[in-house]
Amino acid sequence: MKFPDTEGYFGQFGGNHYPPEVWPALEELTSTYRLLRYTPDFQHDLETVRVGLQGxxxxxxxxxxxxxxxxxxxxxxxxxxxxxxxAHKINHCVGFALLARKMGKRKLIAETGAGQHGVALAAAAAYFGLECEIHMGEVDMVKQGSNVGRMRLLGARVVAANAGQSALKEASDAAFSAYVEQRDHALYAIGSAIGPHPFPMIVRDFQxxxxxxxxxxxxxxxxxxxxxxxxxxxxxxxxxxxxxxxxxxxxxxxxxxxxxxxxxxxxxxxxxxxxxxxxxxxxxxxxxxxxxxxxxxxxxxxxxxxxxxxxxxxxxxxxxxxxxxxxxxxxxxxxxxxxxxxxxxxxxxxxxxxxxxxxxxxxxxxxxxxxxxxxxxxxxxxxxxxxxxxxxxxxxxxx
The missing domain is CATH 3.40.50.1100 (Rossmann fold)
Known part of the structure; x- marks a missing residue:
């Protein structure tokens, strides 16, 4: 837990290499998370959903x-x-959903590969009464059709990413672009311990x-x-x-x-x-x-x-x-x-x-x-x- 440093680096790795127009939104997320993560109210709400919804x-x-x-x-x-x-994905999905509610955001945006992150985020969004938009590679949508159906059943909008390999990397690109456009009212709930600061730290902590x-x-x-x-x-x-x-x-x-x-x-x-x-x-x-x-x-x-x-x-x-x-x-x-x-x-x-x-x-x-x-x-x-x-x-x- 000594890492990341104040600039979001794990040794030489990490940082924030997203376009400058997104920096204020990422700084808002960082400050909100650091303020809330160890407070009794946040931990109580997180534990409640972990036990009741997750099992x-x-x-x-x-x-x-x-x-x-x-x-x-x-x-x-x-x-x-x-x-x-x-899957394990719901561990950080409920955390992001709780953060979004605390920040006054009304929507969660994310990418998914096998669909497990998408289903988990859709479930968390439904639990907290939030909108949900999931980007998924077109190839994976065919391969993981049951998870696409589950996401839609849980109220999520599933968007096909059809550039390049039409897989996880392309879904991540599409989800980020959607977040840039909707950052005033939406939170990007990234699917793994990747991306710019503070996402790797947040996902690690919740997981x-x-x-x-x-x-x-x-x-x-x-x-x-x-x-x-x-x-x-x-x-x-x-x-x-x-x-x-x-x-x-x-x-x-x-x-x-x-x-x-x-x-x-x-x-x-x-x-x-x-x-x-x-x-x-x-x-x-x-x-x-x-x-x-x-x-x-x-x-x-x-x-x-x-x-x-x-x-x-x-x-x-x-x-x-x-x-x-x-x-x-x-x-x-x-x-x-x-x-x-x-x-x-x-x-x-x-x-x-x-x-x-x-x-x-x-x-x-x-x-x-x-x-x-x-x-x-x-x-x-x-x-x-x-x-x-x-x-x-x-x-x-x-x-």
């Missing part, structure tokens, strides 16, 4: 059958998939409930002993920073960031930013970016819509530069195989995003002694992915 706390659960099948280290999961709307809960729960389950490994999938970094927040100051706990390798690292059909990215600016912040020689973001690929992003948040970049993160990558094929495996072995259908983290945890468990333990952020459930997976990756061997 927090979510449990830590031992994957008994998978651990027995794999051998080696014990695998536990933080069940963020059990949140209302199906830190995941790591702090998980830490206490794991200690209770394991007689006061911390996990040896903490694992999260990585794109922008909201679920990762939420999970890491509970363990950053524990040098004996290895923090693993699992990136999407897509179909190939050789052809560039991946979204493994820390593995292959370089210093650059994306969506208003200096960070690590997958980019072409001219500095424009590269086209990226993953079977998980929520991981199709060519950058990472600035705090993730700082932790990586400091050597605090162990970075690995999981292919589409490995993630899909794990999607089926966890469903059959544990009765849990994980999101394809979370399946990347679980696939890595299984590989890690296989090469680790049985005395060690692994805690995975199961960041979302896979209801949204079922039709896509069955239509494109199901065969008789899976029945």
């Amino acid at each position: 927090r706390p979510t449990p830590v659960h031992f994957l008994k059958r998978t651990t027995a099948e794999v051998g080696g280290a014990r695998i536990y999961v933080k069940r963020e998939d059990l949140n209302h709307t199906g 830190s409930v995941v790591g702090h809960e998980a830490r206490g729960q794991f200690l209770s389950l394991n007689e006061g002993v911390l996990p040896d490994h903490v694992v999260a999938c990585l794109a922008g970094g909201s679920n990762a920073m939420g999970m890491y927040s509970g363990f950053l100051d524990d040098p004996g706990v290895a923090l693993h960031a699992v990136e999407p390798l897509g179909t190939s690292d050789e052809t560039g059909k991946h979204a493994a930013t820390l593995s292959f990215g370089t210093l650059g600016t994306l969506h208003g912040a200096l960070s690590i970016v997958l980019q072409q020689e001219d500095g424009t973001p590269s086209q990226v690929s993953s079977v998980a819509s929520g991981l199709v992003y060519p950058g990472v948040g600035p705090e993730i970049a700082m932790l990586h530069e400091a050597g605090r993160l162990k970075v690995s990558a999981i292919s589409d094929e490995e993630a899909i195989s794990t999607f089926f495996r966890i469903a059959k072995s544990e009765g849990i259908i994980p999101a394809l995003e979370s399946s990347h983290a679980l696939a890595f945890a299984i590989k890690l468990a296989e090469r680790s002694p049985s005395s060690e333990s692994i805690l995975v952020n199961l960041s979302g459930r896979g209801d949204k992915d079922v039709d896509f997976v069955l239509n494109h990756h199901w065969d008789e061997d899976d029945s």
